[in-house]
Amino acid sequence: MSDEMNDEMQLIVDGKRLDGRKFDELREVKIETGVLKRADGSCYLEMGNNKMIAAVYGPREAFPRHMQDPSRAIIRYRYSMAPFSVDERKRPGPDRRSVEISKVSREAFELVVMKELYPRSGIDIFVEVLQADAGTRAACINAASVALVDAGIAMKGIVTSVAIAKVNGEIVLDPFKEEDNYGEADMPFAFVIRDGEIKSIGLLQMDGKLSYDEIRKGLEMAKKGAMEIYRLQREAIIRKYSLEEVE
Amino acid sequence: MSRKIVLPGDLLATNPRAAGYGTYIEDGKVYSKILGLFDKSDTGVRVIPLKGKYSPSPGDMLVGIVREATSNGWAIDIHSHYQAFLPLSENPEFKPNRKINDVLDIGDAVITKVLSIDPRLKVTLTMRDKVCRPVRFGRIVAINPARVPRVIGKKGSMIKTLKSELGIQILVGQNGLIWLSGDSSRVSIAEGAIYKIEEEAHTEGLTDRIIEYIKKEKEK
Known part of the structure; x- marks a missing residue:
């Protein structure tokens, strides 16, 4: 993106973003668990105009056999965008971008899933983007995280992800499509949250340029946003299970 | 009695010796590792799983x-x-x-x-x-293994009820597979009752409702 174009694109008007949000405000998040009957765990998540569905299968016998690890489980993560999820039809199937996102997301989950409890097995996570509006990798991680809990898989904590961006020189939380496309930089984070505290960072990527101070400011913003999403993730799971558990 | 639902990573206790099933210890503190119901007793803390696959243990x-x-x-x-x-x-x-x-x-x-x-x-x-x-005969029903204790009931109360009400043979595998054998219409009632137990696992007065359900089904 050339600098001239950035100047033309006015993304912040009167101290507010184009969709009326404040700089550190998340889009509306809606989470529902247990939506797929045949999966061991599943989750449907909406984050603004992002819509995704996650399914977790396993732990189950890992195939092909040579991929099995006799001391721990292997995790497979598949991020995929539906052909109809973007304005211009996307060719279905894995491409360079989704293979990369799958890899980094998987590595975030490998931090929390207690793999050594399930030797020789495989845990398969599938996330399908049904509608994309920037920050899909973050939203997908949030959905997959809830689906993993729903599947009853042992984990040390919960992974929560959120992105920040720099638009018109301002750091903003959870960018939407225009901010992502015409902004100067964006940076997705994934945090490992245990007992309501951020323990570590499981994923960090950056596109564009940010200064030290901007990153620091963005990190604080992302942490606050992640805690908010974490609360919603918890709520969604407890809501589903408290319906049946009135002991 | 109501038990709290806990999620992976929730702090359960600060005494590592209290750690029971479904927990892990880090830095001398006990955390939950699975989604389940928090059960605290005099001897320790444990998490009763709500979901998950069967993990075998000797004698099952x-x-x-x-x-x-x-x-x-x-x-x-x-x-x-x-x-x-x-x-x-x-x-x-x-x-x-x-x-x-x-x-x-x-x-x-x-x-x-x-x-x-x-x-x-x-x-x-x-x-x-x-x-x-x-x-080589009978029927096998598969349920969520986390629900098996409910099908058996307290000291086998639920399974006894099913057996005496319907007069069929039932064997509950710890892995969530249940073998039923006997008169086929009665086996069908038992199958329906088991699914009902699975669905309403943690609700109150389940045994009474199951008896009622069986009576109603029998009259049909």
């Missing part, structure tokens, strides 16, 4: 399905993330002059017991027990 009674017959035994599917193995020597029905496939063939269901689990979680089964046998 299971219902399994033969997946493979090999020269030294049978590979058995026990609805867990591991395949279990039943060696020839652990099946008293096997005599040296009999063919392996004639004793148990692929697709046969068996009632069997977990003999041992090696550190890498390879499961060895045994048939050397009075209850163990191949089943």
Whole structure:
């Protein structure tokens, strides 16, 4: 993106973003668990105009056999965008971008899933983007995280992800499509949250340029946003299970 | 009594010696590792799982399905993330002059017991027990293994109710497979009742409602 174009694109008007949000405000998040009957765990998540569905299968016998690890489980993560999820039809199937996102997301989950409890097995996570509006990798991680809990898989904590961006020189939380496309930089984070505290960072990527101070400011913003999403993730799971558990 | 729902990573206790099932210890503190109900007693804390696959432990009674017959035994599917193995020597029905496939063939269901689990979680089964046998009739129902204690009930109360109300044979495998045998219309009622138990697992007065359900179904 050339600098001239950035100047033309006015993304912040009167101290507010184009969709009326404040700089550190998340889009509306809606989470529902247990939506797929045949999966061991599943989750449907909406984050603004992002819509995704996650399914977790396993732990189950890992195939092909040579991929099995006799001391721990292997995790497979598949991020995929539906052909109809973007304005211009996307060719279905894995491409360079989704293979990369799958890899980094998987590595975030490998931090929390207690793999050594399930030797020789495989845990398969599938996330399908049904509608994309920037920050899909973050939203997908949030959905997959809830689906993993729903599947009853042992984990040390919960992974929560959120992105920040720099638009018109301002750091903003959870960018939407225009901010992502015409902004100067964006940076997705994934945090490992245990007992309501951020323990570590499981994923960090950056596109564009940010200064030290901007990153620091963005990190604080992302942490606050992640805690908010974490609360919603918890709520969604407890809501589903408290319906049946009135002991 | 209401138990709190806990999620992975929730702090349960600060005394590592209290750690029970479904927990892990880090930095001297006890955290939950699974989604479940928090159960605190005088002796310690544990998490009762709400979801998840069956993980075998020695002595468990299971219902399994033969997946493979090999020269030294049978590979058995026990609805867990591991395949279990039943060696020839652990099946008293096997005599040296009999063919392996004639004793148990692929697709046969068996009632069997977990003999041992090696550190890498390879499961060895045994048939050397009075209850163990191949089943060639009846019906098998699969439920979520986390719900098995509910189907059995407190000191077997639920299973006794089902048996006495319907007069059928029931064997609940710890892995969530349940074998039912008897009059086929009554087995169907039991099947419906089991699904009802699975669905309403943690609600109050379940046994009474199940009796009511069975009575209603019987009248049809």
